[in-house]
Amino acid sequence: MQPVQTISLSAAGNDSPPDQSWQSQLSGALRDPKALLAAVGLDERWLPGAEGGHQAFEVRVPQAYLSRIQKGNPNDPLLRQVLPLESEMHTVAGYVTDPLEEADHTPAAGLIHKYAARVLMITSGACAINCRYCFRRHFPYEDHAASRAQWGKTLDYLRHDDSLIEAILSGGDPLVSSDARLAWLVGELDAIPHLKRLRLHTRLPVVIPDRVDDAMLEWLGATRLQKVIVLHINHANEIDDSVMKACERLKGVGVTLLNQSVLLRGVNDNTEVLAGLSERLFEAGILPYYLHVLDPVAGAAHFDVPDHEARQLHEALRDRLPGFLVPRLVREIPGEQAKSPIEAWPAAQPSR
Numbered sequence: 001m002q003p004v005q006t007i008s009l010s011a012a013g014n015d016s017p018p019d020q021s022w023q024s025q026l027s028g029a030l031r032d033p034k035a036l037l038a039a040v041g042l043d044e045r046w047l048p049g050a051e052g053g054h055q056a057f058e059v060r061v062p063q064a065y066l067s068r069i070q071k072g073n074p075n076d077p078l079l080r081q082v083l084p085l086e087s088e089m090h091t092v093a094g095y096v097t098d099p100l101e102e103a104d105h106t107p108a109a110g111l112i113h114k115y116a117a118r119v120l121m122i123t124s125g126a127c128a129i130n131c132r133y134c135f136r137r138h139f140p141y142e143d144h145a146a147s148r149a150q151w152g153k154t155l156d157y158l159r160h161d162d163s164l165i166e167a168i169l170s171g172g173d174p175l176v177s178s179d180a181r182l183a184w185l186v187g188e189l190d191a192i193p194h195l196k197r198l199r200l201h202t203r204l205p206v207v208i209p210d211r212v213d214d215a216m217l218e219w220l221g222a223t224r225l226q227k228v229i230v231l232h233i234n235h236a237n238e239i240d241d242s243v244m245k246a247c248e249r250l251k252g253v254g255v256t257l258l259n260q261s262v263l264l265r266g267v268n269d270n271t272e273v274l275a276g277l278s279e280r281l282f283e284a285g286i287l288p289y290y291l292h293v294l295d296p297v298a299g300a301a302h303f304d305v306p307d308h309e310a311r312q313l314h315e316a317l318r319d320r321l322p323g324f325l326v327p328r329l330v331r332e333i334p335g336e337q338a339k340s341p342i343e344a345w346p347a348a349q350p351s352r
Ligand code: SF4
Pocket: 126, 127, 128, 129, 130, 131, 134, 135, 136, 137, 171, 172, 173, 203, 232
């Protein structure tokens, strides 16, 4: 992962109130395994594993997310998403550094074009939080992130392919970028006539809800493009009042909110928790969209839930919830034109 890009902060004197801007919260995210253990009330028995995992993929947890973790509980579902464990260092057959083979689909710097009619633009190589199961935890962002000058070529690629109707800003997390940069980029996309939709994949409104501020709503509200934000929330405890408020503000400028989750052992691998997540998402005005099975990325095997169990959970969810609250259970397969629904697989197909 690249160092977090931050906007320079104002020089605050000792008497000034603490800077609570999103930029300050971003740069102040906890990035030390020992400090994480202290903050969540766990003793040093957890330290060797935390430090080992941190070497491969650094710890990063913003305060707003940290405040939702139950202290002294190593099984807290939010903590499990951010605490490196000793098991991350085990080599497990089939778990690789680029499980989706994305590095093979980059026609221009900052661009991944693997689906028809839509392209994914790597707007930032950094995230506000580092999720231990992330399928991009080893992605070589430094080779693929475009500089401002390189965006010219990337945008030309979009201008010359009129089969494209949707631009997806991703990363890392695109909302780590400054509003000035995003406003410029979205303005350029806005001017490409065949584009109809702008989609952002982000976790920032969840982990630092103050990211949804007036400056962001200004460029987002100004574009003619239809706007979709796909959030990434895995457990109902991630949605507190501040997240509710951020979602309300996004909807106020015409954003459609969807959610994708990852099915994770020890986080959300039971029907009760998944149903609670869907209900809470809907309260926040977010539609459950996808429930992904884990991509087999090196270091994350301990989160795996086998397909047969994933299917059982999904069936139980269908029995329990109205259809619009049941996310699609999917897997991403390298080379496929769309996500593959797991529930539709014939029983004879190979399954993990
Ligand atoms: S926010 Fe998304 S891209 Fe960033 S580490 Fe978490 S899952 Fe990966």
